[in-house]
Amino acid sequence: MSVAEGHAEGKDEVLELIRRSLPPGKFKEVVATRWPRRYIVFIDAWALRPVMEALKVAGFDRFIAIEAIDWYNIEPVFELLYYVESVKLGGPLVIVRTKIPRNNPEIDTIRDIYPLAHWQEIENYEFFGIRFRGHPDLRLWILEDNWEGPPPLRKDFDTVKYVLETYYGGKKWERPVKRREPPPPRGEE
Amino acid sequence: MAESKPRMIFLGPQHPGAPGNVAFKVWLKGEKVVKAELVPGFLHRGFEKMMENRWWEVDVVLSPRYCVEDPDNFELAYVLAVEDLFGVEAPEKAKVVRTIVAEMSRIQSHLFWLMHMGGATGARYIPGWAMAAREEILKWYDYVTGHRIYHHYMTPGGIRWNIPKDFKEVTLRALNKVMPIVKDIEDAFINNRILRARTEGIGVVKGYVAVQLNATGPTLRAAGIKYDVRKVDPYEAYRDVDFEIPTGTEGDAHDRIVVRIREIYQSKRIIEQLVERVKPEDLNYRVKMPLLPPPSLPWPAVARHGEGMSRVEAARGEAMVHVVGIKDRKPYRVKLITPSMPLLTTVMDYIIEHEDITIADLPIIVMSLDPCPPDIDR
Amino acid sequence: MALKALLLGMKYLFRKPYTMLVPEKEPPMTTERTRGRHLLDMSKCVGCRMCQMVCPADAIKMYKVEGDFKRNPKKIFPGIDFNRCTFCALCVEVCPTGALSMTDITGWYMTTTDTRTNLRSPYDLAAELAKNEKPDFRITITKQTFLYQTKKKG
Ligand code: SF4
Ligand code: SF4
Numbered sequence: 126m127s128v129a130e131g132h133a134e135g136k137d138e139v140l141e142l143i144r145r146s147l148p149p150g151k152f153k154e155v156v157a158t159r160w161p162r163r164y165i166v167f168i169d170a171w172a173l174r175p176v177m178e179a180l181k182v183a184g185f186d187r188f189i190a191i192e193a194i195d196w197y198n199i200e201p202v203f204e205l206l207y208y209v210e211s212v213k214l215g216g217p218l219v220i221v222r223t224k225i226p227r228n229n230p231e232i233d234t235i236r237d238i239y240p241l242a243h244w245q246e247i248e249n250y251e252f253f254g255i256r257f258r259g260h261p262d263l264r265l266w267i268l269e270d271n272w273e274g275p276p277p278l279r280k281d282f283d284t285v286k287y288v289l290e291t292y293y294g295g296k297k298w299e300r301p302v303k304r305r306e307p308p309p310p311r312g313e314e
Numbered sequence: 315m316a317e318s319k320p321r322m323i324f325l326g327p328q329h330p331g332a333p334g335n336v337a338f339k340v341w342l343k344g345e346k347v348v349k350a351e352l353v354p355g356f357l358h359r360g361f362e363k364m365m366e367n368r369w370w371e372v373d374v375v376l377s378p379r380y381c382v383e384d385p386d387n388f389e390l391a392y393v394l395a396v397e398d399l400f401g402v403e404a405p406e407k408a409k410v411v412r413t414i415v416a417e418m419s420r421i422q423s424h425l426f427w428l429m430h431m432g433g434a435t436g437a438r439y440i441p442g443w444a445m446a447a448r449e450e451i452l453k454w455y456d457y458v459t460g461h462r463i464y465h466h467y468m469t470p471g472g473i474r475w476n477i478p479k480d481f482k483e484v485t486l487r488a489l490n491k492v493m494p495i496v497k498d499i500e501d502a503f504i505n506n507r508i509l510r511a512r513t514e515g516i517g518v519v520k521g522y523v524a525v526q527l528n529a530t531g532p533t534l535r536a537a538g539i540k541y542d543v544r545k546v547d548p549y550e551a552y553r554d555v556d557f558e559i560p561t562g563t564e565g566d567a568h569d570r571i572v573v574r575i576r577e578i579y580q581s582k583r584i585i586e587q588l589v590e591r592v593k594p595e596d597l598n599y600r601v602k603m604p605l606l607p608p609p610s611l612p613w614p615a616v617a618r619h620g621e622g623m624s625r626v627e628a629a630r631g632e633a634m635v636h637v638v639g640i641k642d643r644k645p646y647r648v649k650l651i652t653p654s655m656p657l658l659t660t661v662m663d664y665i666i667e668h669e670d671i672t673i674a675d676l677p678i679i680v681m682s683l684d685p686c687p688p689d690i691d692r
Numbered sequence: 693m694a695l696k697a698l699l700l701g702m703k704y705l706f707r708k709p710y711t712m713l714v715p716e717k718e719p720p721m722t723t724e725r726t727r728g729r730h731l732l733d734m735s736k737c738v739g740c741r742m743c744q745m746v747c748p749a750d751a752i753k754m755y756k757v758e759g760d761f762k763r764n765p766k767k768i769f770p771g772i773d774f775n776r777c778t779f780c781a782l783c784v785e786v787c788p789t790g791a792l793s794m795t796d797i798t799g800w801y802m803t804t805t806d807t808r809t810n811l812r813s814p815y816d817l818a819a820e821l822a823k824n825e826k827p828d829f830r831i832t833i834t835k836q837t838f839l840y841q842t843k844k845k846g
Contacts, residue, residue, distance in 0.1 A: 160398075160623060162547065188528045192649040194638060208634070208651065212525045212539060216546030218625070240660040241528035252362075267355040267691050277363060284363050368748055375748045375780045439701065446710040453721070460725035460833065466780045474785070475837045478724070502700040600839060 139217045140164060146183035148175050163218045170205075170223045170232050177207065177221065177235050184213040188239035191246065193253045197280035201227040203255060207235075225255070234260040252278040320348050325676065327356050336658070336687035338680075345672040352658045358691035365648040370396055371470060371603065373645065377635075378464050380650065381689045383426045385464050386419035387628035388635075388650075388689075394549060395635040396470040399607050399622025405598045408472035410588050413551040414485065415459070415467060416626075417581040417588075421492065422451040423629035424574045427684045428499060431571065434681040435512055440503050447495040454488040472600030479594045486589065489582055496578055504571055513567035517665050517679040520565035527660040530653045531631025532577065533683055536562035536569040543627035555587050567682035574684070607639035630654055630686055652689035722796040725832055727779045729797040730772055734761065736791035739768040743783035743792060751776035752783065763789075781833050790835035 140157050143164055147155070151172040156165050168176050189208035196202050207221040225232050234257040236243035246257040247266045254276035257263065265272065274291065277284045326337035337353040361380050365373045377392035378385030390412055397404060404412075425448040432440025452462040458477060459467035467473055478484065503509060519529060524537035534541055542559045544552045560576035562569030607620045622637045631653030638647040658680070665671070665679055712721070722728070734757070744752040754768040761767055770783070770792070784792045 163623070186525045187530070189632070189634065190649075190651040192636060192651070194647050194649075199640075206636070206649075210632075212534075212541050216541070216543070218547075239528060240526070240663075241656045244655055244659045267358050269353070269355055271355060271358065277360065284360065285367065369746070372746060372748045372782060375778060375782065439704065442710070443704070449710070453723075456721070456726060457723045458725070460723075460727040460781070461779065464778075474781075475725075476839070498700055498704075502697045506697055597839065 139214065142183060142214075143180075143219065147179050148172075151175050151179075162216060163220070166219060166221045168221060168223050170225045173207075173221070173223060174233050174235060174238070177209075177238050180209055180219060180221070181238055185209040185211045185217075185219055187212050188241045188245075189218075191242065191249050193249050193255060193278075195227070195253065195278070195280045197227070200224075203227055203230050203253060205232065205249075205255070209239075230255040231258055232256075233258050236260060252276055254279065318343065324353075325350075326353075334685075334687045336685070336690070338676075340673070340676065342673060345674075347666055347671050347673060347676055350662055350666055350676070352662070352690075354658075354687065354690045356691065357688040361650060361692045362648055366645055369643050370400075370607075370639075370645060373648070374469055375464075375466050378466070380652070380692050381628070381630075381686045382463065383686055384419050384423035384629040386416045386468075387626055388633060388652075389465070389468050390416050390550070391624045391626045391628070391633050391635040392637075392648075392650075393468045393470050394624035394626065395622040395637045397622070398624060399620050399637055399639055400470065400603060402471050402601060402603055404472045405601060407592055407596050407599045408468075410551045410592050411473050411477055411599070412468050413555075414585050414588050414592075415455075415465070416550075417584050418451055418454065420581050420629045421578050422448045424578050425451070425492075425496075427574065427629075427681070428503075430684075431681050432503065434677040435509055437503055437506070437509065440499060443495055443499055447492045447499075450488050450491045454484060457484055469600070469603075471603045474600070476597065476599060477592060477594055481592060481594055482589050485585065489585060493582060496575065500575055504575060509571075510568060512675075513571065513678060513682065515564075515566050516669070516671070516675055517567040517570075517682055518565050518669065519661055519664065523664070524565065524661075527664050528656045529631075529661050530656060531627075531629070531684075532570055532573045533657060533661060534631070535559060536573045537565040538563055543625055543632050547625055549624070549626060551588055551591075552584075555584050557584050567678055570682045570684070605643065606641050628653055630657070630684055630689075650689075650692055652686075652692065654685040654687065654689045657683040657685045658687070658690065722798060722832075724796075726796040726798060727781050727794050727833055729774070729795050730777075730783070731793050731795055731831060732769060733791045733793070734769060735763070736789045737761075737764055737769055738789055738791075739764045739766045740788060741768075742786050742788060743770050746782050746786045748780065748782065749776045749778050751778075784833055784835060785838045787835060793831050793835070794833035796832045 137157055143155050153167040158165055187210050192206040194204040202224040204224050210218045234246055246260050249255050250263045251265050251268050274287050275282050320341040320343050322339055322341050324337055325340050327335050335356040339351045339353060340347055341349040361376055365376055378389040381388055425444045428444040429441040455465055456462050459465035519537050521538055524534050538561055540559050540561050557580045560573050562573050620639045625634050633653055634651035636649040637645050640646045751773045752770045755771045757767055757769050781794055784794055
């Protein structure tokens, strides 16, 4: 179902608050979704930092995650979703959505605004190859020592095939190691 | 003595003080910990990619497997997200049963954590007691769902098969066996003078700082912040049950222990209320799912594809699942948002920066945060 | 306080141990719903490969079996690799004819006090078991376990 189906009826105070506190001209649209108390802010990639700063000032204090979606065939972009919720206001959730081009995936870091973003950005770097401008420590973190190929979660890359060829020696099920013979039974003599 | 350079050692992943499949690089100056860095990835299995290659309803089998200790809450999160995308509503009975199963999962997760905590503090008797109590719940799971650890009992559209005829008695009997052991653990362990000396005032994350560190779950509540997704964004049957959110005051390791123990009592309360409402004879527990997700309505700026989202309170904090479906038998993207990452990164860094902790305190702090490392890796 | 903890410890000291002696004293821990080894009714199977397609662990391979099977013209039957199977019962659920079902056999219990049997292969142990007593198991999950409602409109 479409996310924007079923707008919240009547006056929505949190929606008004988000509209009011975001810097004018920096965002495209703020919508209430069909999920109660969850909102979506559409922005351009260049406006990420001012929007996140404004959200933090407005009380959206707990950063949850960054999600990347690879719209490979459908549109040559990576869509980035930043999840922030507000403990202060008692639970509303805001998703900031933006798109960056697929051939040059770069966006500003927000690691100084929310501390957890530091680690979430590393995660998205290793799984999607998105570069975060101003992040000092982009490296393999979860995949460290286990992976040499291109970013594995991209849609144009056949991870299963690569893993089978590189790590499993082309075999489908077994690793190319020799099975150890079972030891002889004990206590026979 | 001259100032020596910090010495780096590895802690984990096989160390008993490490919380499972995760390691730390710890920099030491004498006994004092100057810095600890997380080394994840020992249990990375690529769930997000695997789920893209399997059918919607088959992914239920994968969905609990990224956290051994608390499988059902994550299973519930995935199932809710898929239901949300397909626009299917599960019958009332299925919702209640799922809530009971998820709460049982919370209890067994906290018991499992008690075992770790006892191990980290050197209280050798606690692991045995806690595992005995958990065993009762695992037997209950085997009786109801057919498996002990990963149950695959929920499915988009309801639950997979009916509950047994004596569901109520069996559930209450299991709880009545678990609760005395929890009480004993409380008496012998939580109020123990040695434990208090080792945990009080250690690992303090107090007040609003916890939110700024993006902490979640019992860590957030022990810091004194009353925040629980079951209350602020109720799902399933939590809307009409009566329970409290236990909170701490000091935000230290001992507070986190106490909060979790009190959460076990609250879970018991929830189950006791819900058990009255399920009837084994009621056969309306599963609706058939359509094979393909419905086409979505056009919307200018959003991607034109269907999306489903769920938000649940797992035993370790807020978990979310976001699924994106184009008109296909398989998901286009599944994002699993799990609660453990902030606990071992931002919160750990904060504690080490603001306190004088020694290498002996480190396992206690890590365990009191109760991370589930596989859900960092996924 | 300390006394109380001590008393509690005493209480547990004199309790009978929680550990179960499987398989010597107590039967294997299974219930009426335990999902264990599969059972295939070869007279019902039509060789439609549905179970192979649904299997999340890719554990099912189709094998050709010679013989007279009226309902199965291609003579292919599923064979399950139990090293891969997750016992999720999706293949039982999806099978259109109800040919697959599940029993409560969850494995062979290798922990014995007799060191000679400790390191035998499961097949040896099973052969021994079959010699001494009749292997008893229950069928726990069948196609009938799963029930669907069609969604009511409105
Ligand atoms: S789904 Fe059933 S009938 Fe079809 S091949 Fe498998 S066992 Fe045979
Ligand atoms: S039980 Fe599940 S994993 Fe095992 S063969 Fe059947 S579908 Fe595959």
